[in-house]
Amino acid sequence: MADDDHSELPTVLVLRRCPFIALLEPKCSQKFNLLKAWDSPLPQDQFLTTHARSVQALLSSGNGPPITAQILQFLPSLKLVVTNSTGLDHVDLAECRRRGIAVANAAKVFAEDVADTAVGLFIDVMRKVSASNRYVRGGLWACRGDYPLGSKIGGKKVGIVGLGSIGLEVAMRLEAFGCSVSYNSRSKKPSLSYQFYSNVCELAADSDALIICCGLTEETHHMINKEVLSALGREGVIVNVGRGAIIDEKEMVECLVGGEIGGAGLDVFENEPNVPKELFSLDNVVLSPHQAIVTHEAFVDLGELVTGNLEAFFSNKPLLSPAVIN
Numbered sequence: 001m002a003d004d005d006h007s008e009l010p011t012v013l014v015l016r017r018c019p020f021i022a023l024l025e026p027k028c029s030q031k032f033n034l035l036k037a038w039d040s041p042l043p044q045d046q047f048l049t050t051h052a053r054s055v056q057a058l059l060s061s062g063n064g065p066p067i068t069a070q071i072l073q074f075l076p077s078l079k080l081v082v083t084n085s086t087g088l089d090h091v092d093l094a095e096c097r098r099r100g101i102a103v104a105n106a107a108k109v110f111a112e113d114v115a116d117t118a119v120g121l122f123i124d125v126m127r128k129v130s131a132s133n134r135y136v137r138g139g140l141w142a143c144r145g146d147y148p149l150g151s152k153i154g155g156k157k158v159g160i161v162g163l164g165s166i167g168l169e170v171a172m173r174l175e176a177f178g179c180s181v182s183y184n185s186r187s188k189k190p191s192l193s194y195q196f197y198s199n200v201c202e203l204a205a206d207s208d209a210l211i212i213c214c215g216l217t218e219e220t221h222h223m224i225n226k227e228v229l230s231a232l233g234r235e236g237v238i239v240n241v242g243r244g245a246i247i248d249e250k251e252m253v254e255c256l257v258g259g260e261i262g263g264a265g266l267d268v269f270e271n272e273p274n275v276p277k278e279l280f281s282l283d284n285v286v287l288s289p290h291q292a293i294v295t296h297e298a299f300v301d302l303g304e305l306v307t308g309n310l311e312a313f314f315s316n317k318p319l320l321s322p323a324v325i326n
């Protein structure tokens with residue numbers, strides 16, 4: 001077989017080239033024949049009808065096109081969706097279950113890096129790191145010298161929303177900074193000593209900061225609403241490394257502009273890559289382009305996990321990181 005002839009390799013469909021897929025491509029294309037929808041001049045529906053009817057495995061991306069029931073309809077032979085994200089909100093899981101399509105995700109590969117970013121955003125907002133950077137670069141130090149006070153990290157009460165693998169890593173880091181940690185999640189974790197709040201509004205009322213680490217589901221969509229933001233209060237800081245739509249973004253922007261909450265560190269947004277323009281001029285807001293997962297090391301591990309899942313599937317072995325089992 002010639003070096004570039006991949007026709008003997010198992011076929012894996014990829015719908016759109018996006019930066020995260022591009023990072024995985026060199027590793028995956030050594031082992032699989034990647035059927036790239038973007039390489040075809042045909043519109044996607046026609047491409048799927050023409051080329052993808054026999055496809056059994058699909059590689060999807062958290063920031064790529066959603067895997068809807070409509071897309072799945074074009075893929076009658078599909079048996080596996082592997083996504084390069086931990087979040088699964090872009091995959092119609094109910095339809096996958098109905099069709100007996102297994103789903104594998106990035107599991108814990110990004111947990112430490114996302115937690116680092118969450119704590120970094122929290123410290124940045126509290127200690128005004130990005131704002132200081134702008135202040136110095138803007139020449140204001142020499143001409144004004146009136147830099148405002150920041151807030152101490154140690155001793156702060158931090159509420160973590162979603163104590164899964166990311167939330168736990170955040171909690172461990174914050175403990176080392178001397179913060180007191182509480183949490184809200186679907187259920188109390190009896191093995192942990194952090195205080196549990198079944199009501200996210202009560203958690204917000206009793207916290208100096210909320211760090212959102214949960215996944216986006218029907219239950220968590222706009223869970224952080226006006227009531228929760230008001231409970232967090234004028235000094236309260238919100239950090240989001242989960243998904244944008246967990247917070248009612250319009251309400252959050254109004255609260256930030258109106259000084260009803262103290263600040264925000266945001267890696268995710270409701271309508272990425274669009275970020276509400278009102279946030280650009282606020283020094284108490286730190287913005288990040290959904291990059292919490294993007295480290296060289298995590299993508300090396302992700303490459304292993306994605307190819308491992310696909311290899312397991314094609315050799316009838318158990319998936320390495322099943323999120324839905326068929």
Ligand SMILES: O=CC(=O)O
Pocket residue numbers: 062084085086087088106110293
């Ligand atoms: O946002 C990134 C992920 O879900 O892994």
